[in-house]
Amino acid sequence: MIDDLATVDRTTAEPIEAVHRRLRGFLDRHRPPTPCLVVDLPAVGAGYRRLRELFPAADLYYAVKANPAHEVLRLLAGLGASFDVASPVEVELCLRAGAHPDRLSYGNTVKKRSDVARAHALGVRLFTVDSEPDLVNVAAAAPGADVLCRIFAEPPASSTPFGRKFGCDPELAGPLLRRAARLGLRPRGLSFHVGTQQLDPGAWEHGIATAARLAAELAASGIPLTALDLGGGFPAGYRDGAPPLAEYAAAIEASLDRHFGAARPALAIEPGRSVVADAGILRSEVVLVSRKAYHHAHRWVYLDVGRHNGLTETEDEFIAYDLLTAHDGGPTGPVVLAGPTCDGDDVLYERTTYHLPVDLAPGDHVDVLAAGAYTASCATVGFNGFAPLPTHHIGADGEPVDGCGHGG
Ligand SMILES: Cc1ncc(COP(=O)(O)O)c(C=O)c1O
Incomplete structure (x- = not known):
């Protein structure tokens, strides 16, 4: 079988x-x-190292939700991973496993102000937002924090698509990041997620092209796009197989070249499943x-x-x-x-x-x-x-x- x-x-x-x-x-x-x-x-360690090899220029934020076991987090923290967290409890799990708070990114765009405050108190300084109320909460409870704006990625269907729950129309990203600056936050850039167990290595193309277009617009308003978070979505080996991870890395590399050339922002990926x-x-x-x-x-x-x-x-x-x-x-x-x-x-x-x-x-x-x-x-x-x-x-x-x- x-x-x-x-x-x-x-x-x-x-x-x-x-x-x-x-x-x-x-x-x-x-x-x-x-x-x-x-x-x-050992296989978890090898999985992490494989992604490190394939995406050498990207910060690798392990998506804690995939498997938050202490043994897994401790191993990955020891290997130098960063972590994508979705709640204060996940922040605490990472800290207990030895991760430094500056290695944590609060990627959930659905969060209470009190949860933002708790994460901020624990040292988290990077938050993703996708709406004005979320942004206002971050500004109030995590003053001065870095923010990414999550945009819709318009990818081909993945095995378990996210639909429209997270992200915003790209046209909202500029206004949100400009507002972030006015609220005393540090607008860092954009993120998107192409849906988990994504079987099309070309699925990142649209998000990268959109990010490059927005980067030019943002630069014109004095906000340089310094970071681009490409999310997760890289596949695991289930019954029906998936393309090799190397094909994903090659397709993403080609998209980045095509749309950003030499002027690339700092990159991050947030793999969980893979x-x-x-x-x-x-x-x-x-x-x-x-x-x-x-x-x-x-x-x-x-x-x-x-x-x-x-x-x-x-x-x-x-x-x-x-x-x-x-x-x-x-x-x-x-x-x-x-x-x-x-x-x-x-x-x-x-x-x-x-x-x-x-x-x-x-x-x-x-x-x-x-x-x-x-x-x-x-x-x-x-x-x-x-x-x-x-x-x-x-x-x-x-x-x-x-x-x-x-x-x-
Ligand atoms: C914000 C965010 N990042 C990363 C991931 C991890 O995705 P995957 O397990 O497909 O790599 C998820 C999964 O739901 C997510 O919501």
Whole structure:
């Protein structure tokens, strides 16, 4: 089942199969209760370093929301990462993991004034805004801070698009940044995000072209565009594959050359998924296998993990994870996959075709690959009594790391 992923430029330095062996070796030796996530810290480090190599001129702000585990943050802080945070709690997590506050960027444009004040008190000095009320809050609660204005990027659809929740029409950016200056803030530049798990390496072209046009306008009004934040969106290796990360770097480089030439602003990227997803495997157990009618070809396979306790990104079947079972290699048949809760929406894949071994039975394990991002961090606190997803972190020897961060 993982053959078609061979074309994916994995974010790990060693072959992804070696990472899977280490993760599954840990699971088989220690047999932790399921469901659970295991994260391979050396693979997280390799994912970070790969992006560093591909974007050598950009500051790399890891998007904490993808996986805020202390072990992950501590490892990345030790490697010199900066962090994209969305709340005061994420600020605190980064500081506890050893990050300096000047390495934090508050990228969420939906924030209370009191949250801005708390982040400012903790030392954060860079905020992204996309509207006047947000800007006024930042000016009041974080006087003198640096600000970026997030604009719509008009990208091609990504696997999980953001729609219009964040950003503003580019025509609002100039007035907002000029107002920022009048309010005593330091207007630094622009940001945009092309949507997460973006499968088109050319998706940044429109945002970069727009930023270059706005840079010229802003310069004319005395506000130089000194920073451009290209957001996240870089892919992980799910079932249907993705172009190699090197293609993204090349396409972005070409767009920057085309639109900015030698006069480039300071660059930043905010990858989340592409740093951590491939480093994790979520082990689940089959609860039931049933057939709903004599004439149905497909079986319903119910797992002990579902939409609410880790596989949130199966919403609308956006992310199709690759799965491994102990029966792989034998005959398979079509299945609908569902989670364990009493919620009718807790169905993982009904339209997306999955075939699983016909021998699959209650108690068997189903391993969900590339599960290191947006799984444990998105699990509910206990809907229907199903606990949040526990996470184990392993080091290069395949054994648990004690939270001291020696997995990198
Ligand atoms: C502001 C911001 N930056 C970065 C990211 C990370 O995106 P990705 O995980 O696709 O790299 C997100 C994701 O939602 C985001 O909202």
